[in-house]
Amino acid sequence: MGLTVAVTGPTGEIGTSVVRALERDGRVERVLGMARRPFDPASRGWTKTEYRRGDILDRPAVDALVAAADVVVHLAYVIVGSREESERINLSGTRNVFEATASAARPGRLVYTSSVAAYGYHKDNPSPITEDVPPRGSPEHYYSAQKAACERLLAETTAGLETYVLRPCVVVGPEATVLLRNMPWEQAARRVPEPLRRLLGAVPGLHPVLPDPGTRFQLVHQDDVAAAATAAVTAAGPPGAYNLAGDGEITVTDFARAIGAYAVPVPGELVGLTAELVDALPAMPAQAEWIHAVRHPMTVDTTKARRDLHWTPAHTTREALHTMARR
Template sequence: MNAGILVTGAAGFIGQALVRQLAAGDEPVFGLDIRAATQPVPGVRYEKADIRDRALVGLVARLKPRVVVHLASVVAAGGDAEQDYAIDVIGTGHVVEACLAAGVTRLVVTSSGAAYGYHADNAQPLTETDPLRGNEDFPYSRHKRLVENLLAEARAAHPALEQVVFRPCTVLGPGVSNQITAIFERPVVIGLAGSAAPFSLVSETDVVAALARAAAPASLPGIYNLAGDGTLSLAEIAGRIGKPYLPLPPALLRGVLWFANRLKLTPLGPAQVNFLQYRPVLANDRLKTGFGYVPALSAAEAFDRYWRARPAS
């Protein structure tokens, strides 16, 4: 009989926190990653594996977990598109195949709000029934959409493998450093003229708590946006941290990114302007009423907690 919880991406920011929380429970915990965990949790069995390698199928079959929580994915835009595709799409395909081969009964996956795409006509807020339109010219967004298509096909073909799919918004917590937080760190917060650019935000503690709940036998399968209540615009964020806000014309920023990308000064290109201009705002009603998890921190509270935890400059 299958037993235990396997976490892919166990050495990542969310993965390490989730493994630590799960290890306090009664089930065996397996941590799988291509990297070694910087702070291994006593009692957790760690395995080094690359989800891009189909050998993953045999490894999971030997461990026979009850649940797989799939966190191994690309978390930043603007990388190597082919490598990112291999990790996100091919890797997730291997995870699904491994679950089916090992008799896993539940698969928990972190997708992304980026799967909805960055479009001027996006609903505000977006609900789980809105179409997934991950932008073709934005690999990060396109790959998240393709991952969800793959998961939908697996749900139709293999209903015995329950799925809990989370679509997180921007995740903030102490120590987080990425392309989003880089916007806040500059002396001037740069936004886009004519766009409020509201950010849905969620605390990493709420992400970990929701994932741990999803791994429990009694939780409900389904698809859930994962976001704290409310939003913050870049102008509001600038005000909270006492920095000037500079809205640039979108055409100007596209030109700057095109030029900088040609000079290999940044991996980002003009298409990434949509990333700021048309932020997906996520409704969390289904998370609270359908899944039964109410985020502890609002968007504003998650941001303030992240900002207070930064090292003094």
């Protein structure tokens, strides 16, 4: 008998790739995908996957999902939203998944997709960061703080389970476009009438501009995260935390060129002052907090995932970027 795997968030930016990878793996017999909105597995070419309607905030629905699984993969998570909404879903919902999995009789393994943001954006972080560095989070950055809080929840609630914590850097790909969709001009474009958007798009030389403080960062392709998740599901290596990133690094200038924008060099001190202003002003949109992510370099070491999970990313950081830009 093969594995039955329960997946929360199966149709999200990472979830779609993870389910595809599980579908291809001969050691997986059945995938139970729980989402709030209906989806048709057959329309996606999925033959092992069954749709379960449910919300991670609904504990009975989570209990029913995990009770039927050998392995639970928790992917459901709000990346961009209000601090209050994301905290409710990310912390309360995640607690439901962790506690339900730990108390159910059948599951023996839990795979949780955290983030390198859990380490926090701190000036004294080593570079590159290894898994030995404790996930401190950054209180001024809601996503970072919540990822670190979820890892503390994991440690508190899942004794007796084999737990795998995947910490990818920014995930990109043809379906993983949240980074691109939340650029300021993309947000503004949604409020501009379509005829005017077409007219502006036809103006020669009119391109968005991004400030580049020179901070280098990594990306990882959605399919490479899925490969690591499958390795964890099938216990290809020991339980524990694993950093995930594509080879190489890029700058904001590299990112801007790939998406058809311009980049302007700015002093790092200006980014710091802007971040402090964001913290001080009331009623700032939650997306503004992401400026903290470029205040200090954050690159991670992936030696442990390569050695213990036998994971090798198929895409470099630069290649992953271009798969998103060409979507």
